[in-house]
Amino acid sequence: EIVLTQSPGTLSLSPGERATLSCRASQSISRTYLGWYQQKPGQAPRLLIYHTFNRATGIPDRFSGSGSGTDFTLTINRLEPEDFAVYYCQQYVFSPYSFGQGTKLEMK
């Protein structure tokens, strides 16, 4: 099973700043089969990024994904108030499909 480790656990930033969230896999994820999700309290997760780089439908271009192999990054430029939430990475190349433990992005 691939274990995904996200860092930091909590990130405190202000609106307008840039957020950089990390996801490290316990083994190489081939074919960039990694996604990112945003979850707000009481809501279902929402797909932000698929296949490492691609924004899902309706996702603003301030969200971007990068990485390869075992190290992946979600970058959020110019944070908006609605961006403060919990973010999860997920690999879907090897079953069982696994999620990271999440990074909470909180407003400073």
Place this chain on the structure above:
Amino acid sequence: QVQLQESGPGLVKPSETLSLTCAVSDDSITTYYWNWVRQPPGKGLEWIGSIYYTGNTKYNPSLGSRVTMSIDTSRREFSLRLSSVTAADTAVYYCASSHYDSSFDYWGQGTLVTVSS
């Protein structure tokens, strides 16, 4: 845009079987793979398993043989059964769609299932 809706009992007794159904809004029941994901209160996400309209399934080994998924394309719904539940199975259960080897595009709103006597 696919819409998903989970339904089922919100309270299940220990050692009994949890049963949930996810209704799919349109004929995409034969297009996507269908997944169950759960989230214990205050914790992260855990993939439970997936099913295709052909009946092919994949399950998370962490749940052993307790998991069974099924699909009924005529009713546009798929189901989850989790047997021998304990308090550790208390969670919000989500259904979600995905293409083959892809991310989970659409999610239901989730349903809280509490295991308690």
